[in-house]
Amino acid sequence: xxxxxxxxxxxxxxxxxxxxxxxxxxxxxxxxxxxxxxxxxxxxxxxxxxxxxxxxxxxxxxxxxxxxxxxxxxxxxxxxxxxxxxxxxxxxxxxxxxxxxxxxxxxxxxxxxxxxxxxxxxxxxxxxxxxxxxxxxxxxxxxxxxxxxxxxxxxxxxxxxxxxxxxxxxxxxxxxxxxxxxxxxxxxxxxxxxxxxxxxxxxxxxxxxxxxxxxxxxxxxxxxxxxxxxxxxxxxxxxxxxxxxxxxxxxxxxxxxxxxxxxxxxxxxxxxxxxxxxxxxxxxxxxxxxxxxxxxxxxxxxxxxxxxxxxxxxxxxxxxxxxxxxxxxxxxxxxxxxxxxxxxxxxxxxxxxxxxxxxxxxxxxxxxxxxxxxxxxxxxxxxxxxxxxxxxxxxxxxxxxxxxxx
Amino acid sequence: xxxxxxxxxxxxxxxxxxxxxxxxxxxxxxxxxxxxxxxxxxxxxxxxxxxxxxxxxxxxxxxxxxxxxxxxxxxxxxxxxxxxxxxxxxxxxxxxxxxxxxxxxxxxxxxxxxxxxxxxxxxxxxxxxxxxxxxxxxxxxxxxxxxxxxxxxxxxxxxxxxxxxxxxxxxxxxxxxxxxxxxxxxxxxxxxxxxxxxxxxxxxxxxxxxxxxxxxxxxxxxxxxxxxxxxxxxxxxxxxxxxxxxxxxxxxxxxxxxxxxxxxxxxxxxxxxxxxxxxxxxxxxxxxxxxxxxxxxxxxxxxxxxxxxxxxxxxxxxxxxxxxxxxxxxxxxxxxxxxxxxxxxxxxxxxxxxxxxxxxxxxxxxxxxxxxxxxxxxxxxxxxxxxxxxxxxxxxxxxxxxxxxx
Numbered sequence: 001x002x003x004x005x006x007x008x009x010x011x012x013x014x015x016x017x018x019x020x021x022x023x024x025x026x027x028x029x030x031x032x033x034x035x036x037x038x039x040x041x042x043x044x045x046x047x048x049x050x051x052x053x054x055x056x057x058x059x060x061x062x063x064x065x066x067x068x069x070x071x072x073x074x075x076x077x078x079x080x081x082x083x084x085x086x087x088x089x090x091x092x093x094x095x096x097x098x099x100x101x102x103x104x105x106x107x108x109x110x111x112x113x114x115x116x117x118x119x120x121x122x123x124x125x126x127x128x129x130x131x132x133x134x135x136x137x138x139x140x141x142x143x144x145x146x147x148x149x150x151x152x153x154x155x156x157x158x159x160x161x162x163x164x165x166x167x168x169x170x171x172x173x174x175x176x177x178x179x180x181x182x183x184x185x186x187x188x189x190x191x192x193x194x195x196x197x198x199x200x201x202x203x204x205x206x207x208x209x210x211x212x213x214x215x216x217x218x219x220x221x222x223x224x225x226x227x228x229x230x231x232x233x234x235x236x237x238x239x240x241x242x243x244x245x246x247x248x249x250x251x252x253x254x255x256x257x258x259x260x261x262x263x264x265x266x267x268x269x270x271x272x273x274x275x276x277x278x279x280x281x282x283x284x285x286x287x288x289x290x291x292x293x294x295x296x297x298x299x300x301x302x303x304x305x306x307x308x309x310x311x312x313x314x315x316x317x318x319x320x321x322x323x324x325x326x327x328x329x330x331x332x333x334x335x336x337x338x339x340x341x342x343x344x345x346x347x348x349x350x351x352x353x354x355x356x357x358x359x360x361x362x363x364x365x366x367x368x369x370x371x372x373x374x375x376x377x378x379x380x381x382x383x384x385x386x387x388x389x390x391x392x393x394x395x396x397x398x399x400x401x402x403x404x405x406x
Numbered sequence: 407x408x409x410x411x412x413x414x415x416x417x418x419x420x421x422x423x424x425x426x427x428x429x430x431x432x433x434x435x436x437x438x439x440x441x442x443x444x445x446x447x448x449x450x451x452x453x454x455x456x457x458x459x460x461x462x463x464x465x466x467x468x469x470x471x472x473x474x475x476x477x478x479x480x481x482x483x484x485x486x487x488x489x490x491x492x493x494x495x496x497x498x499x500x501x502x503x504x505x506x507x508x509x510x511x512x513x514x515x516x517x518x519x520x521x522x523x524x525x526x527x528x529x530x531x532x533x534x535x536x537x538x539x540x541x542x543x544x545x546x547x548x549x550x551x552x553x554x555x556x557x558x559x560x561x562x563x564x565x566x567x568x569x570x571x572x573x574x575x576x577x578x579x580x581x582x583x584x585x586x587x588x589x590x591x592x593x594x595x596x597x598x599x600x601x602x603x604x605x606x607x608x609x610x611x612x613x614x615x616x617x618x619x620x621x622x623x624x625x626x627x628x629x630x631x632x633x634x635x636x637x638x639x640x641x642x643x644x645x646x647x648x649x650x651x652x653x654x655x656x657x658x659x660x661x662x663x664x665x666x667x668x669x670x671x672x673x674x675x676x677x678x679x680x681x682x683x684x685x686x687x688x689x690x691x692x693x694x695x696x697x698x699x700x701x702x703x704x705x706x707x708x709x710x711x712x713x714x715x716x717x718x719x720x721x722x723x724x725x726x727x728x729x730x731x732x733x734x735x736x737x738x739x740x741x742x743x744x745x746x747x748x749x750x751x752x753x754x755x756x757x758x759x760x761x762x763x764x765x766x767x768x769x770x771x772x773x774x775x776x777x778x779x780x781x782x783x784x785x786x787x788x789x790x791x792x793x794x795x796x797x798x799x800x801x802x803x804x805x806x807x808x809x810x811x812x
Contacts, residue, residue, distance in 0.1 A: 019729065019753070019755075022752070022753070022755070023752065023753065102774060104772065104773070104774055106767065108763050108767055108772075110773060110774075115755075118755065118785060196785050196786075197785070197786060211621060212621070215617060215618070217623060217784065217785075217786045219786075235808070238807075238808035241810055242808060242810060244810075245810035245811055249810075249811055323425065341805075345803045345805075346428070346429065347425070347428070347429065349425075349521075349524065349801075351801060351802065352801070353801060353802070353804070354804045354805070354806075355803075355804070355805040356805065356806050356807055356808050356809070357514050357804050357806040357808075357809045358810045358811050360810070360811035361512065361514055361804060361809075361811055362802075366510065366512060366514075366811070367516060367802070368510055368516075378623065379523050379524060379602050379603070379623075379799045380523070380602075380603060380623045380787040380799065381786040381787040383799055383800060383801060383802075384801075384802050393785045393786065393789055394789055395755075395756065395757060395758070395759060395789060395790075396757065396759070396773070396789075396790050397751045397759055397761075398758055398759070398760045398761070398763050398767060399747075399751075399760070399761040399762065400760075400761070400762050400763040401644075401762055402641070402647055402762050403762070403763045403764065403767075404648060404650075404651035404655075404763075404764045404766070405651055405655055405764050405766040405767055405772070
């Protein structure tokens with residue numbers, strides 16, 4: 001069978017599973033989640049053995065140690081993954097919520113109600129916990145999911161898929177693409193009429209390739225080029241503390257800061273403090289240069305203890321720079337000037353805009369969503385962290401007593 | 407200059423205009439709308455003269471009379487178009503609404519606020535009023551719009567663009583693509599980072615071509631294959647009245663019914679009434695055949711006094727048929743059985759599901775949105791009629807007093 005028809009067949013099974021899931025009660029879905037968690041615990045030996053094979057192969061192939069580490073399923077990570085599934089069972093069910101209702105002059109009654117999206121395709125890279133996290137979130141939101149993992153985690157994901165599917169009353173609610181060909185991904189994102197949404201969870205290359213091939217909607221972020229702008233009326237201690245947190249607390253993630261912008265009127269005083277902090281923390285600074293200066297790659301995402309530094313004449317220049325070179329992810333102003341703060345919050349066109357708060361807070365659990373399936377820098381449907389509500393859509397239910405349009 | 411860089415330049419101007427629009431107050435936007443309406447009235451002679459040229463050219467080229475009619479800007483249509491702009495000024499401004507807020511245990515305060523989407527590209531066919539309706543709605547929602555009309559209305563649209571742009575304090579808020587090459591459309595929907603959303607308003611061919619080329623999100627409906635399902639417990643008089651309204655009140659629109667499904671237990675009694683109705687109204691019936699029968703093209707959109715007729719064993723079979731062959735637009739059950747109605751409303755995966763109401767109500771003004779920019783059969787962001795709120799997105803504004811993540 002060719003790859004395209006193989007993938008379409010999986011999508012057809014998912015579609016049927018989605019119809020069944022949409023009708024499941026909250027209690028049924030929670031019971032399924034707990035069964036999934038129990039099944040994973042029982043299959044611990046088998047899953048860890050499969051993971052050991054992947055890890056050995058990765059070491060033999062001399063993959064980067066950071067990649068091998070991400071791939072490794074330790075006991076602690078396994079337990080956290082299982083607990084994550086049980087946690088999803090405790091979260092409120094978004095499906096069925098009445099978003100609005102009205103009776104129109106025509107006599108029709110309209111209810112706008114939250115419903116599952118349907119079939120969601122998730123393509124991810126090496127972290128095996130993504131398989132289980134995603135399956136759990138989609139099950140709770142009533143969506144069927146088609147998972148496609150990285151080939152370096154193939155045996156781990158296969159073992160997880162086998163265990164998770166066997167634990168479900170509708171096994172096809174969690175489909176696993178068990179072929180490693182690249183064409184499988186493009187076939188998946190071209191299944192119009194079957195796949196309702198695709199979510200890539202991985203590096204910029206994966207995301208761009210998926211978007212280029214896609215005919216179905218894709219929710220994603222390409223990268224996180226987040227800014228900390230220190231205004232002329234900033235408290236320097238607060239500015240350094242936020243900068244330190246945004247850059248160094250976890251430099252490899254998308255909400256870490258990649259560019260510091262400093263108001264030029266305070267630069268002579270503030271920059272020496274920044275340099276002292278950078279020396280102390282081992283952060284490599286590029287600059288300072290005038291913001292927008294052509295010799296700097298302002299769109300670069302370092303994901304390391306390294307960042308660009310730019311100077312701006314005022315808050316408006318900082319906003320223009322961020323809107324032009326940023327990734328519309330998370331950007332912060334440090335200032336005690338409420339007019340500047342309000343201008344920044346209103347004008348910066350990003351999913352999350354911060355005043356005197358570290359950019360590191362853009363995260364489903366920090367935002368109170370309980371769990372997240374990813375972060376979107378798109379503007380449609382979901383912006384910022386995506387939790388259970390963002391995995392749903394709505395429909396209009398219209399009732400009447402034989403009402404016709406005049 | 408090549409087409410791609412020409413279009414990119416337009417999109418760059420729109421982007422700048424969008425930044426200005428996002429900061430405009432409701433009063434400023436309403437004043438702009440009223441100025442636009444006045445300017446259109448003053449330019450009546452010029453616009454109608456341009457339209458006469460288009461109409462003459464269309465007649466000379468022997469375009470279909472229905473197309474020539476759609477293209478013609480009568481005094482009545484012109485006045486309605488101008489009144490439409492004034493009406494948009496009276497609608498509530500969706501921008502700035504606080505969708506939710508909370509203070510998290512970390513100490514950060516989060517506000518989720520409604521903001522414009524940014525730059526919207528709208529590609530439409532012959533009706534000239536679409537130019538003005540769309541410009542008015544986007545201005546009110548704070549979005550910059552790039553309009554591309556059909557080449558048969560080129561002179562009319564050029565005259566409208568000249569007039570509308572001259573009336574605005576930010577003329578680039580309404581950009582007009584004044585070249586007729588097909589490549590302009592594909593270039594437009596590939597402007598990632600500049601165009602935030604594309605909306606096709608036209609036939610299925612236009613929509614498919616745009617989706618195939620697009621790298622930016624597209625909101626659309628391909629077609630409207632709407633169903634009326636008459637259950638075994640239906641009031642026949644009500645069923646015929648809804649069928650008549652859904653099929654004949656305006657057969658050329660997307661929310662008109664294209665398929666009648668009848669419960670087979672009532673078919674012997676009900677079908678003769680349907681046939682009598684069809685004879686009386688000049689409706690061509692195809693069938694009845696068993697729903698799903700391979701000899702019928704169940705996905706066909708007639709847009710005329712013509713429809714498919716299928717029989718089903720029960721409500722569940724009607725639901726399966728609709729989910730498989732329908733267009734996820736608007737579908738109706740006629741029944742006095744509340745269990746069947748509730749199953750249908752919950753299981754049919756369409757933007758609008760109706761119980762004892764004609765499908766013709768799927769419409770922005772019937773739904774209370776005041777005006778609409780189109781109807782979406784997509785599931786993400788906006789489903790069903792799209793009004794001003796659907797032309798916005800949200801951002802998170804997060805404030806604190808130097809809060810960092812632990």
